[in-house]
Amino acid sequence: MTGREAARFALDAAGRKGLSAEAFYSSSSEIEVRCFRGEVEHFERADAGGLGLRVVADGRAGCAYTEDLSRESVEETLAAAAEIAGHLEPQKGVELSDWPAAAEVPGLECPEIAGCPVEKKIDMVCRMEAAARTVGVEVANVPWAGYGETVVDVFVANTAGLERGKRLGSAQLFVQALAARGQEAKTFSEHCFARRLSELDPKKLGRAAGEGAVGLLGAAEPASGRRNVLFSPRSFAGLLAAFSPVFSGRSAEEGRSPLAGRLGRKVGAEGVFLSDDATLPANPASRPFDAEGVPARRLPVIEGGVFRAFMHTSDTARRAGVEPTGHAVRSYKAGPSVAPSNFFLPAGGDSPGKLRAGADIEIVDLTGFHSAAQPVSGDFSLPALGYALRNGQRAEPLHNFTVAGNFLEMLGAIRAAGSDFEYGIPGMGSAFGSGSVLVGGLSVAGKG
Amino acid sequence: MLDKGLLDAVLDRALSRGADFAEIFAEDSREFSFNYVDRAAKRMVRGHDRGAGLRLFYGTRQVFAHASDLSRESLLALAEGAAASGSARRLLTGRKLGRLSVGGAIAVDVPPGSAEAGEHLDFARRADAAARGVDPAVAQVTVSVSWIEKDVLVAASDGTHCRESRSYLMSSVEAIAAEGAERQSGRKVLSSRTGLADFRKLSVEEAARGAAELAVRMARAPHAPAGRMPVIIGNDFGGVIFHEACGHSLETTSVAKGASAFGGKLGRQVAAECLTAIDDGTARDKWGTTAFDDEGRPTERTVVIERGVLKSYLVDRLGALKTGYKPTGSGRRQSYRFAPTSRMRNTYIAAGKDRVEDMISSVDSGLYARKMGGGSVNPATGEFNFAVLEGYLIRKGKLAGAVRGASLIGFGPEIIKRVTMVGPDLAMDTGSCGSISGWVPTTVGQPTIKVSEITVGGRSAS
Incomplete structure (x- = not known):
């Protein structure tokens, strides 16, 4: 059976048994090309998908999935989901609905991408790698240079009558340059996500990676102490991604968010706005509806420093007594959970050049999020690469230091956001964006 | 999982445009995960994964393709698609798949999949009670149990032909302690490769207490x-x-x-x-x-x-x-x-x-x-x-x-x-x-x- 056939077959079978059920099928077709020294070193092509079933009974949702779309396997999966539901505790708000139809979000299918011959894509990667190498003799290597494209098909339907399908296409370029001088080595990575191939600029990306790596050579360690820090758009987007669980309605009800109980309170500086908007045309995490079929919408999360809303799945919204926000994401392998779509701090009015005047340190690369950022407390202590700033200008590069603080305290210490808005690398249905951000008084640990 | 005749046909097809090496990795897995949060059994998922990854070398250039459909038609199409990026310079001949060798690195006493859901529930309740008993500051406890039973098969044009069953069973207990406005978490993990019987010998209460004590200690500690x-x-x-x-x-x-x-x-x-x-x-x-x-x-x-x-x-x-x-x-x-x-x-x-x-x-x-x-x-x-x-x-x-x-x-x-x-x-x-x-x-x-x-x-x- 095809994915849609298998989903409908499962719902028919559920209906015959008097079960309330939801079927979620997703599949992806992918191509990835990686080049090294001007030649293709890795070529990948994939087609895979699976069917996730949820059986809902008395506030309990049992989940099971299969990658085998035979009738026997789908029936077995339905039986497993029904059995599992019986083992769970009933929760208020767990039910299936036929949500209103979603408005179309333009620019997401991108048929042009798959239609373009592979040779052109390989050529883009080779040109990007060459552009990184031609930055200078100090670019010793370009370990990673690649192109990836994905077409995702999603179909969600339930026994309450809902039936929705969507197709999302996208393409990405990624490159990492390695610069070396004597014993010192530094890398710098760039990426670009696009809904049209013409938005990918391999030459510019390769150059930026090469220049980024070379610029970091000769790095020193900053002295430890309190510093005013300017985050690059990508490093601040990384912080937004790491701490987005604090805005999750599920985290809040389970006592895992430091924002629980703070709706309507001031949590950030006056000028801080954070929004989630899945309806933006052709943005990286746009979608007409979420994984439960709830129509997408724009959600102001923080307005003028005041915390306005958590993001919800349908059940956490019902329990919180609010309208669903359309933030259910899932793969067929797990039930819905809460995650942002396009989540961003809007661009401010100042150029990064102007913001440098107010900062001591500029951070261009921030890592370690999965281990040294704690959404439960908001605490972080993350390794960084960047530049010392003097008189508003970049001075020597900096390495081997951490920047530490608390995410909520940091929202209160944001002084300005730059006009250079961009998104970080999207993943798992979410994308995080911001311009450069100036934050006052963060702990920097370096030498001494 | 896949018989020798089919593997031979897929490898032959994969090599048909001059690849130096072809390999198929097939997998059939059963997975389970369970979350007990806020004193309630909230999420449980059971699943069946299966598919194949096919890899070809042309010199040091690697071509990789995968699909979740293990039917003969799908696998042959996969091989055809992967091979299409090559060119018939020279063909590898005399290839012979070896006898299937079955690996058994670790003996499993009782397969994790044979446990009743009730056993996991009981396990989670014990962990929750032990963690909360440590200190009134313990504000939340999450217990998860997951297992995977995986059959993998590798067959390659150099004669490689082997199969192995692998079993992984894991539980984690996470406690969150709240002390004033401070919230900190502590986590302990229990795991077993040898199955349920050995897993049952591990003390979930001890792990849960350890996670809770750590969370409480860190919530009361100053910054490093x-x-x-x-x-x-x-x-x-x-x-x-x-x-x-x-x-x-x-x-x-x-x-x-x-x-x-x-x-x-x-x-x-x-x-x-x-x-x-x-x-x-x-x-x-x-x-x-x-x-x-x-x-x-x-x-x-x-x-x-x-x-x-x-x-x-x-x-x-x-x-x-x-x-x-x-x-x-x-x-x-x-x-x-x-x-x-x-x-x-x-x-x-x-x-x-x-x-x-x-x-x-x-x-x-x-x-x-x-x-x-x-x-x-x-x-x-x-x-x-x-x-x-x-x-x-x-x-x-x-x-x-x-x-x-x-x-x-x-x-x-x-x-x-x-x-x-x-x-x-x-x-x-x-x-x-x-x-x-x-x-x-x-x-x-x-x-x-x-x-x-x-x-x-x-x-x-x-």
Whole structure:
């Protein structure tokens, strides 16, 4: 059976048994090309998908999935989901609905991408790698240079009558340059996500990676102490991604968010706005509806420093007594959970050049999020690469230091956001964006 | 899973346009996960994964394709599609698939999948009660149980033909303690490769109490100091320091591209003389142990550093082709959706003779990182970082109070030269390692070690 056939077959079978059920099928077709020294070193092509079933009974949702779309396997999966539901505790708000139809979000299918011959894509990667190498003799290597494209098909339907399908296409370029001088080595990575191939600029990306790596050579360690820090758009987007669980309605009800109980309170500086908007045309995490079929919408999360809303799945919204926000994401392998779509701090009015005047340190690369950022407390202590700033200008590069603080305290210490808005690398249905951000008084640990 | 006739046909088709090598990795897995949160059984999922990954080499160029449909038509189409990127320069002839060899690295007593859901529920309730009983500050407890029973098969044009069943059972208890506005979490993990019967012998109450005590202690602790200082790193999961600071840079994935901080240093003194490190795919019943790697090669015990001298890299099939180093049975992948690459298995620093008390008394002002969390590394530059989950200050040779929120950063090649003392208390801990071939089960380990100087990322001035 095809994915849609298998989903409908499962719902028919559920209906015959008097079960309330939801079927979620997703599949992806992918191509990835990686080049090294001007030649293709890795070529990948994939087609895979699976069917996730949820059986809902008395506030309990049992989940099971299969990658085998035979009738026997789908029936077995339905039986497993029904059995599992019986083992769970009933929760208020767990039910299936036929949500209103979603408005179309333009620019997401991108048929042009798959239609373009592979040779052109390989050529883009080779040109990007060459552009990184031609930055200078100090670019010793370009370990990673690649192109990836994905077409995702999603179909969600339930026994309450809902039936929705969507197709999302996208393409990405990624490159990492390695610069070396004597014993010192530094890398710098760039990426670009696009809904049209013409938005990918391999030459510019390769150059930026090469220049980024070379610029970091000769790095020193900053002295430890309190510093005013300017985050690059990508490093601040990384912080937004790491701490987005604090805005999750599920985290809040389970006592895992430091924002629980703070709706309507001031949590950030006056000028801080954070929004989630899945309806933006052709943005990286746009979608007409979420994984439960709830129509997408724009959600102001923080307005003028005041915390306005958590993001919800349908059940956490019902329990919180609010309208669903359309933030259910899932793969067929797990039930819905809460995650942002396009989540961003809007661009401010100042150029990064102007913001440098107010900062001591500029951070261009921030890592370690999965281990040294704690959404439960908001605490972080993350390794960084960047530049010392003097008189508003970049001075020597900096390495081997951490920047530490608390995410909520940091929202209160944001002084300005730059006009250079961009998104970080999207993943798992979410994308995080911001311009450069100036934050006052963060702990920097370096030498001494 | 797939019979020899079908494997032969798929490999023949894959080789039809002149590939030098073809390999098929097929998988059939059953998975289960269960979450008990806020005193309630909230989420439970059961699943069936299956599919195949097909890999071809044209010289050192790799073509990889995967599909979740294991039918004959789908697999032949997969082979056709993968082969299409080649050209019929010369055809490999005389290929013969060997007899199926069935791996049995680890015997399973009772398969995890045979447990009733009620057993997991009871387990979670016991953990929840034990954690909450530790202190009124324990505000939330999450218990998860998951298992995977995986059958993998590898068949390749060099005759490789093997199959292995692998079973992984894991539970974690996470407690959150709230002290005023402060919230901190503590986590403990229990795991078994040998099945349910052995898993039942582990004390979930002890793990839950440990997680809760850690959360409470950290919620009441001040921020860690910032700056450079001597650090003593505790045993078991402390081994993540070697895994990140050195291990990843030894994988041929980086070495072959000239993107490793340890490239070209075989036979050289790269670490302190007191340091010997091993990556062992054969260690008994460990998380990273398999009979075959995911390229069908028998796994082995690889001494990577001996008394400070670099002895071996971790080499997969393609890495061997690119570098000329002998393969070490290190080709691993998360699932059929990933092409394999060189990865760590069970990686540890060998035991030494220095007493832990002597390490502490040798430090005037520093940090004792008793429990480490996860970390990451840039293999090309050796820049690593990891989180300290349980830390204590050392003042004038004695342990002082607990501190929270520390992370350790540095350059791998420098740090492993600064290991000055190695204890006798080698212990291992279960982990999961992410890289370009996905997440793979690994073990990290070490005895307690002293590093003479490392940058501690914290928030208060030291």
